[in-house]
Amino acid sequence: MKLKLIVTALLTATGFCAAPYAAAADSFPSRPIRVLVPNGAGSSVDTLTRIVTNNLGSVIGQHVVVDNRAGAGGIIGMEIAKDALPDGYTMIAATTAASTIARLLVKKPTYHPVNDYESVVQFAETLNVLVVANNLPIKTVPEFIAYAKSGKTPFNMASAGVGSQSHLSGAYFMQQAKFQSLHVPYKGGGASSASVVAGESQWSLIPSGAAMTHVAAKRMRAIGHSLNRETKLLDSSIRPIAETIP
Incomplete structure (x- = not known):
């Protein structure tokens, strides 16, 4: 990525x-x-x-x-x-x-x-973080891609709006990982993050600043990030997406 x-x-x-x-x-x-x-x-x-x-x-x-x-x-x-x-x-x-x-x-x-x-x-x-709703049985990027390709629904991607960086990042991720997900645009990153917390959307690829407060409070789960290497800014369990998708 x-x-x-x-x-x-x-x-x-x-x-x-x-x-x-x-x-x-x-x-x-x-x-x-x-x-x-x-x-x-x-x-x-x-x-x-x-x-x-x-x-x-x-x-x-x-x-x-x-x-x-x-x-x-x-x-x-x-x-x-x-x-x-x-x-x-x-x-x-x-x-x-x-x-x-x-x-x-x-x-x-x-x-x-x-x-x-x-x-x-x-x-x-800021870097992007791949987050999922807590009710999904997903803890790693490979598990995410396997689940995405399983055809289980709903599997919606939240973004901060049409044309936003979270929309384009998510679309690029889907293209590279070869899966599809319904795009649900919201008015801003706060609203899109809240939709994942509420389980209305199943995932999003959003800036760490909008994600990590929710992740720290265990309101949603971070499973990957967009840097091509480990970073001290995040827990070591949150792996680079590039380890799965170069």
């Missing part, structure tokens, strides 16, 4: 601190800053962004407000950020899924990740 990392970065509309705003740059920030999250509450990018903004606010001496604008695989949030006044008071925590992948899935993209935004900082990289 080669869909390894989801990069999260803060972007602002092109023109930040350019004329006519350069004169006010010395007093920046003089009011609260809004950070858009193009995903739902409880998603991995939402969680990571709130950790960063909580600390950022104390450093810059201003409130930093997180504004969730989920939808269309991140396109809605990206468009709002693009159209915002380029004064640095509106930023977006953009993953590769929202900034790059989502726009490639529509005929007429409305934004460009390089031309329409200024990159401020990359603040996270």
Whole structure:
């Protein structure tokens, strides 16, 4: 599996601190800053962004407000950020899924990740984790694939929405492992994770930030991850998917 990392970065509309705003740059920030999250509450990018903004606010001496604008695989949030006044008071925590992948899935993209935004900082990289509902008799990736090919139903894959990285990662996994599963898109990673916890969906391939709190609480089971090697970030029992599917 080669869909390894989801990069999260803060972007602002092109023109930040350019004329006519350069004169006010010395007093920046003089009011609260809004950070858009193009995903739902409880998603991995939402969680990571709130950790960063909580600390950022104390450093810059201003409130930093997180504004969730989920939808269309991140396109809605990206468009709002693009159209915002380029004064640095509106930023977006953009993953590769929202900034790059989502726009490639529509005929007429409305934004460009390089031309329409200024990159401020990359603040996270996360790996994907293969999770299953607790009521499934699956503890390893080979067992998962065997179960998937057995034809037992229901066997639904939850994602954070059509065109989201969890959707594309899951579709790629199905293609490589040669099995099929019904795709059930939700509005954000928090909702898709909750569906696996509730047993409404049987599995998902999601960022570790959205998964591991549930896994630690034994609300769902993690059985594999997307790196091609072991990682100290996860328990050693959670094996690389690449050990089964190169």
